[in-house]
Amino acid sequence: MATYQADGWEILGDPSRRAIVECLAVRPRAVGELADELPISRPAVSQHLRVLKDAGLVEDEAAGTRRVYRLNPAGVSALRDQLDMFWRRTLEGFQEIVEEEDEEKS
Amino acid sequence: MATYQADGWEILGDPSRRAIVECLAVRPRAVGELADELPISRPAVSQHLRVLKDAGLVEDEAAGTRRVYRLNPAGVSALRDQLDMFWRRTLEGFQEIVEEEDEEKS
DNA sequence: ACGAACGGTAAGCTACGACTTACCGATGCG
DNA sequence: CGCATCGGTAAGTCGTAGCTTACCGTTCGT
Numbered sequence: 539m540a541t542y543q544a545d546g547w548e549i550l551g552d553p554s555r556r557a558i559v560e561c562l563a564v565r566p567r568a569v570g571e572l573a574d575e576l577p578i579s580r581p582a583v584s585q586h587l588r589v590l591k592d593a594g595l596v597e598d599e600a601a602g603t604r605r606v607y608r609l610n611p612a613g614v615s616a617l618r619d620q621l622d623m624f625w626r627r628t629l630e631g632f633q634e635i636v637e638e639e640d641e642e643k644s
Numbered sequence: 645m646a647t648y649q650a651d652g653w654e655i656l657g658d659p660s661r662r663a664i665v666e667c668l669a670v671r672p673r674a675v676g677e678l679a680d681e682l683p684i685s686r687p688a689v690s691q692h693l694r695v696l697k698d699a700g701l702v703e704d705e706a707a708g709t710r711r712v713y714r715l716n717p718a719g720v721s722a723l724r725d726q727l728d729m730f731w732r733r734t735l736e737g738f739q740e741i742v743e744e745e746d747e748e749k750s
Numbered sequence: 751a752c753g754a755a756c757g758g759t760a761a762g763c764t765a766c767g768a769c770t771t772a773c774c775g776a777t778g779c780g
Numbered sequence: 781c782g783c784a785t786c787g788g789t790a791a792g793t794c795g796t797a798g799c800t801t802a803c804c805g806t807t808c809g810t
Contacts, residue, residue, distance in 0.1 A: 551657035552798080556730065563738040569757055582799055584758055603756045603807045609738055618731060624662065625724060632669040632715055658768080675787055688769055690788055709777045709786045755808080763800080770793080778785080 546620045549593050554578055555586050559609065562596060566608035593617070652726045655699050660684055661692050665715065668702060672714035699723070 550556055557576055573580035587607055590596045594613035599606050656662050663682055679686040693713055696702045700719035705712050
């Protein structure tokens with residue numbers, strides 16, 4: 539896999555990209571369909587799809603003159619894990635502090 | 645709370661900010677200490693801390709001439725929840741697709 | 751075989767975010 | 781009291797991510 543994980547956060551840091559992911563989560567779509575639902579142009583969508591594809595988050599499939607994109611299960615869960623790692627590392631040392639604070643969450 | 649959640653992803657999208665959070669997770673620190681451990685200047689750290697504070701992720705406490713920052717448990721878990729919501733929404737509709745794919749990995 | 755639909759790519763513009771230097775107020779110490 | 785340390789703020793620079801328009805190749809339909 540030459541997925542070359544671009545840090546995860548960089549990828550989902552962009553709102554348009556998150557929208558695309560959420561959109562594809564509902565069901566696979568062609569590029570034009572995505573562009574219709576988003577406030578950006580079709581080329582912009584194409585560029586985002588490229589990033590998502592490089593990250594292994596989506597895969598594409600030719601369907602006639604159209605190109606249908608869908609989420610890639612493996613890529614999605616890989617990214618999810620990567621982000622979870624951050625939280626794990628953070629909350630790990632952080633746990634002690636929380637315990638000191640005890641009841642703080644109102 | 646006028647925390648005004650700046651979308652979560654925007655906040656942790658920046659590597660320096662993530663580094664600060666991880667750093668504070670270990671133990672509270674003064675601004676200068678943070679600047680020493682990071683490859684950026686002290687004012688830059690200050691600006692990041694501002695963002696993190698506005699987001700309710702950290703809280704500060706005056707200690708003499710120094711100002712000690714620490715993670716805010718409530719803010720951290722709130723942010724975590726917010727990000728989890730994205731995953732939940734995404735994976736929800738996505739689940740069906742995964743089941744269709746069944747064994748597709750490898 | 752021609753025209754239309756679809757989508758990827760190139761080139762260029764723009765806006766914004768991160769960083770720096772410079773300055774200032776506040777606090778602690780001799 | 782000055783003097784030094786610490787940190788927040790202002791102002792300005794710079795890089796880059798995201799967007800658009802324009803163009804081109806490919807595929808389907810008739």
